Amino acid sequence: MSNPSNTEHFVAPFEEGVAFEELQDAPPRTGYRPSLTGWIGIAVVTFWAVIALAGPWLAPYGENALPFPDAYEEFQVPQAGAPLGTDVADRDILSRIMYGAGRTIGISLAATLLAYTLGVVLGIGAAVSGPKVDMVMSRINDAFLSLPTIMLGLVVVAAIGSSIPVLIATAGLIYATVVFRLARAIGMEIMVMDFVEAAKARGEGRWWIITREIWPNARMPLITDFGLRLIYVILFTSSLSFLGLGVQPPQADWGSMVRENLGALQYGQSIVPVLAPALSIATLTVAINLIVDDVSAHGGGRLSGRM
Amino acid sequence: ARAAAETPKVGGRLIMAGDQHGPNDTLDPILATSAVDYFRMRMFYGSLTRLTDTLGYEPELAEEIMSNDDATEWTFKIRKGVEFHDGKTLTADDVIYTMNRHMGADSVSKSASLVSMVKEWVKVNDYEVKAVLDSPNADLPIALGTFHFKILKDGTTDFSTAIGTGPYKVKEFKPGVRTIGARYENFWTEGGYLDELEHYGIGDSVSRLNAFLAGDVDAMVNLPPKAIKQVEAAEGKEIWALVSGAYVNIAPRLDMNPSGNMHMWKAMQQLQDRQRLVKGVLKGQGTLGNDQPINKAYFDYCEDIPQRELDPDKAKWHWDKSGVGSTAVPVVCSEVAPGAVEQCLFMQREGKKIGANFDVKKVTTDGYWGAVWLKEPIAVSSWNMRPTANIHMTLAFKSDAAWNETRWSNEKFDQTLLAVRGVTDPAKRKQMYCDLQTMIHEENGMSIPMHRNYVDAAANYVKGRTFVPLNNFGGAESPVTLWRDDSA
Amino acid sequence: MLSLILRRLGIGLITVLAVSIIIFFGTKILPGDAAQIRLGQEATEANVAAMRERLGLDQPVPMQYLNWLGDFMTGDLGTSLASDVPIVNLISDRYKNTVIVSALTALIAVPVSLLLGIMAAMFPGSIYDRILTFVSVSLVAAPEFFTATLLVLIFVFALGWGNAVVVGSIEGKGFFELIAHFALPVTTLGFVIASQLIRMSRAAVLNVMNSPYIEMAILKGVPKKRIIFRHALLNAIGPIVNVIALNLAYLVTGVIVVEIYFGYPGLATLIVQAVQTRDFVLIQGLGMIFCLTYVILMLIADIAAFASNPRLRHPK
């Protein structure tokens, strides 16, 4: 191509009569493609999902069986017959981790989903419902939010007793307050967009506006929070079991396993009984957050690389 | 008594770590509920009598104790020259005031039942009081040596501090946190050697152990059995273990279903993995239970009853007879004492092997005594030791006892229990107590798989421990005698 | 400014009122009977009845609520059911303790985590960022008691440094003793809040990093540090302050495990004890204290966000 100097009149070659109506390519559609860390996250989560579903069939022993019935010694080190050693009550740690996987993931997932369902529906509902309803809902939510989670948890569990459904409901309700706050804030931001107004002007109902106009746009920031929330739920239930109110023995869940085996560290016997469940929690949650981060990396901070 | 070899030194400071503290910590003796309270009471107050290591009694604030022949009238001569922390001298009025707080139907005293046979406390003169009883009670002075009968100053209603006759004065009292006592210079007798005695509550046993091992506290109650090895290995730390009659048990209600099924509860008794509970859970700091409440810590223990063992075959035989089959049998458990939950879990595990399906429901400790205990068909329970076998069996096994956990009713047992109170012939008495214990062992239905020791730990410079087996820290009697040996 | 504070105060008051209703009637669903629990296992029916009357538990519930609310307004939180001690006495010391340890934690953890988070935002997707994400998520994922145990094992037992349990009062202690006194609980708590703060400040700064004015600053040749600290951070303060306030509220209310573990006499252990002893009055008092703390912290956060936003500070 020639180099037009300023005095020169440059005209690109053209064919007379060809209309310039050809449309440009649309910008490439940016679907999510996991990066390396994303793939690691997906692999680990898949691994745990398999364990959670098939744990009881894969486990070498029953949840409460003793690998060494004649040894009156807890916290046996890893050895043939008990690859991760035994726990505080002489049970096989590997088996308990496998049994606990389903319960831990199940409870936290169920509770987080409950928290999200409630929090999102009510939060966006409050954002959509006008200032009065919003005021009332927000104040009630604030009230619950201002009370310590552990206090609410204690009172509920003390009142109804501890069972897995109660745990799920309690954690779900408690964290619904946080989600409510978040969802409402996000909802408020989307509410002022013209497309929401356009839907209203069309005469659409509230439910339609929430589900079709707002939710698809609120989804992403909420998912980003989901990963962290899941961890908090796992921690919350394990805090409850620290107080003796979580998943009840002899059932295994990772949080209470860390707790009930803490003695192994404390009494200087073995590190595995604590490390194994703690690492299980850590790998799962880190993996989930790696995925979440990877997905959300598509969004923010794109200018940082240009600084 | 046993530690008297060394002469106590005066001075220094000790921090004793207790457990179970809370905002309901109190300085009111009649409301004391926990070992922490008992220890505190002993720091600040004195009582008429003091229990001995063998669970007899010896005089304390009462110089002389006399009764009539049928033990229906007791006279207490009060020691002269004993001063309260505010300088007031102890007189009969103080004793009468104290005792009257345990009297009457509306008394909130936790030990009102121990003195319920007392009709009246009478002031004979300034230094003598008399208890007039409805029925004979040879053990009254022993009862008065227990935790709740600490002597208050006449008219005390404010319990934000404690004005007692004990070896220490209140320096600081924060419910749920700690109590600090400063030496009371005018303590009437030997004891109260420390400049300051602090009792610090650390509810969590792991933290308590950490604090102890790190030297942040000098002694701790309720050493977790699993930590025993570690403390034994640690330098300069000692274990204070005390064999006692305290036990944990599983109580089937005989008047309910399916717990009333004899073959079922017999199977349950055969399913108890007693060895594992004692060796594994208590790490040897306990004794095998034999499905009856009295063990060798009691004077009246009967050695002749054969020990029941884990026996799956017998258990299966009973289970099959019971006809319960694989129906789920709910068992309500709570962490009311070490081993309380394990006994359920072990039973559940062993039961599975013979086809029994125990559905263990673990509930929280708080609210357990109000909401669950004595109400569920099968539930666990835990008992402290009482000064005498008779007191304990009267409380927990007599047909009309409020706390008769299985609702077992046996006329012969009740009669023997009453009759034995008046028996003085040792052989006869022994025989009768053996009968009583055998009856429970065979018929009551209770599974008592183990008795637990009181296991505390202290640094080796902590001296002056006591051995009264009714509670931790030597029956909470140690505040008087504790001293610090910095040469150790 | 003033009107904003007043508005916020109004909202805070409504929240407090809502909390008062929730906790008062919420505590009523607790099973068990304060009198029974106070007297323990060995109390008789008559004893319990006597105690119930003494504690005023025989009055109708709405009456109890009104009386209680009235007292609360006048600063009287009532008397503990479990121990006859005025709630104020029970709480005040522990509140002080909790505030001390929370403030210490905040003083150390907040600046450090903000710095770490902001640095992550400066290099998103870099190795540093990934490692920090990894570490911070692992930290959140580790139960508090696990972190605490590790710290105690390492520092107290392996290195012989610091106190395993926070025994005794702080009065009369020297500087280094005080450090030993608070080091472990503060570190544990720091870990607890750090991860969220790191992630949040990273997200807040990254969010601002998409703005055209950041692009403009880049195109003006503004150095990286200045872009972050002058251009981006200033606009990210609002959400960051909000998260700090929420975390402080959490510290004041939610550090139960740490308190139990370190035997630290703060408010959280009191909650557990209150629930366990069914000390309804104490639970109610605690709830109100927590709520007030929360409301005040949020108010401060609002004011801080307000002060950092010139659009609000200088309306046209």
Next chain:
Amino acid sequence: MPKDSRTQDVIFEARDLHISARREDGAEVPIVKGVNFTVRRGEVVALIGESGSGKTTISLAALGYTKPGLEFTGGQALLLGEDVTGKTTDQLRPVRGESVAYLAQSAAATFNPSIKINEQVTEAPVLHGTKTQGEANEKALALYRALELPNPESIGARYPHQVSGGQLQRLMAAMALCGDPDLLVLDEPTTALDVTTQIEVLKAFKRVIKEEGAAAIYVTHDLAVVAQIADHIVVLYNGEVKEAGPTDVIINRPRHPYTKRLMAAIQPLPEPGQGNIALDEHLRDDPAIEVRDVDAGYGMGVGGQPAVKILRDINIKIERGQTMGIIGESGCGKSTLARVIAGLLPACEGELLLDGQPLPPALADRTRDQLRRVQFVYQMADTALNPRQYIRYILGRPVEFYTGLRGKKRRKRVEELLELVELPASFADRFPHELSGGQKQRVNLARALAAEPEVVLCDEVTSALDTIVGANVIDLLTRLQKETGVSFVFISHDLSTVASFADEIVVLYAGRVAEQGPTDMVLAAPHHPYTRLLISSVPEPRMGWLEEAAQTRAARSGIAGGVEMTEVGCPFFERCPLAIPGTCDKVDPPRLDDGHGHVIECHRELSELE
């Protein structure tokens, strides 16, 4: 970079410049495909072309910058003789803000809301060490004066939100100029401005560029503006240069068909006689929509009155098949009026009639059929389309909602609608962000048409479009009107477009009607002084117009410093060259009616307004 660059003649040169986007899967998508042009000292080179043709991308290349997601893939961008394409950010830092300065389309977004203006203006030279803070302040002050900013001494101490948009745009220029750059990169610096403001900003730019001896790259799609400011023009299409040459040649003798079409699509100047010929075939007895004595505003005030009242005494009648143009400067209440009619903002006073029947003021009270008959096309297509919905859905929903069509029929109707707005049917499967600004605007319009409405409120539907696409949209509207008899309320601050399309015009100022009547009459004298100002501010696509206009503009009425809503008197008083102090500011102006439906609100006699 050597500072003796003053001696260099060629400031910037693009040599076969290639810039591509990198897709997720690693594939390259070329955006700029081998572009060549040169910028010499003292020259302004304009980049023109339709939206998405790569203008911004190329201009940013002069700073060695690409938007995230884009990268240099070939050729050179020589700034003062040095190639900036391969440099790192750190290497470029001294150059940016120093040798080359950037001025973006939206000043409001590019000023940091939390930092005072002066600091932002002086930031670059101070950071680069070429000026002390004191020197920079002096320079800034001089620039404020040169740019005719009010209160030059104190304006720097304000925050960005405390000055008007037009002022910000000029402050932005001050920011760019403060470091005495050799090259200014101006990316559509006046597109968002009112014509009245634009003229002032253009004047300021031109003078400063000449005086400072700088060179500039000027990006725009407004050819009239280009004619005023550029020495050379580069015409871009699809990332390629189609034609380049001196302004005079390109404007007057374009050779490339694309350039020709661009020129041909320029709307003629607003003059009487060019208006749409209204067709009577759709007329009925009642006007399609009638607005009677409407007052409206925002916020909740006392007694059912709004806290801020914007609109006062609005009376409008739109016949079926006709178009009502609404013009006025930014903030005068144009969108507010549309919102009132659409029911989004219920009027506090007055009434609305749809086809002679009362139309409830609030959305909630309207029937679905009433909602269908009045449709609103939002000003900003970006926020009006849900980014998470496919175009198919965005258009399909109102089709189904109002007409009940489903399945195949619905799909067919969507395709018809796309065709109607000249978009291929395949666009149904795109998300809004996959469309260019003009395309989005057309989808936005198509959504309104999906309802088969009787009245369409078009709020600035053509402002963001280049001349060709803009003209297409107007053609489309005209055709529709002929076919279906739909009425339009056409809101724009672009008088030329309104003049060529509307049957009647309403001139709004500060929420009041300054003048209204049939297009020809409004455009012909007598004028309201404000109308006169507007008309004279419309730039003409010929060189030298700016200088003339600066001399001869009938009303040297200055720039709107933000339109003030006044309670009494004529709101235009402050700016009016014919204002009568003591009357105009105290008494509401009377309505002067010439009897042909032409109304002017003014204290002066009609004859005085000739």
